[in-house]
Amino acid sequence: MDAWQIVHSVLAVVGGGACTVAGAACVWPINQPRRHVPANRPASRCQSRPVEWPKASTCDPPRQPFTLADAHIAMQLHRDHDCARKRVAFAALVAAGRIHPDTARRHRLWGKPW
Template identity: 55%
Template sequence: MGIWTTLSSIAAVFAGCGAALLGVGCVWPTDRPRRPARGHRAACTRGTVRPIQWPEAWTCATPAQPLTITEAHRAMQLHRDHDCGRKRTAFTALVAAGRITPDSARRHPWSNPS
């Protein structure tokens, strides 16, 4: 076997692997819909470095202690796609602090039935 035959065989194997990965990637199920792209925020400027704010807890369970305003805002952002105990606690904390005014015409999934 010559060098060109060996190289073409290796190239054919890589091309086949790439085609297989592409095929699997196209049919792989996603668990959530894609969000539409957002425009550039006006507050962001070039050269601004923001520190990473890691969440305090990676769970949806109801927190043991009351959330601070900053933690409540972050919890609402992280859990906006679903309803959970942490989101309900954050919503209650933000309402109590006056940061959110609930819409009386809209029924929230976590509100008590009247």
């Protein structure tokens, strides 16, 4: 037997074993009872919700007040520059107590170094 026949035989045995394991896994009985969650039980705080990213990025102020999730997203999207949307998002997060402005920069204009 030459080297190619040995490699072919090894690959055939490994492939056949993988197919056997996959086939057994498909028909293997699973005897785990399903966990029933009552409908009136409140949702857990640990469950993650998908973040809805905006379809278009604009720097104009929003038409309606930001929710906390929208304010966080706006701060992330506009972190590299100063614009009206970022200022409104910052104010919403400060009002909600999520962030605290730096007291050393309270009277400093954004983007204007002294």
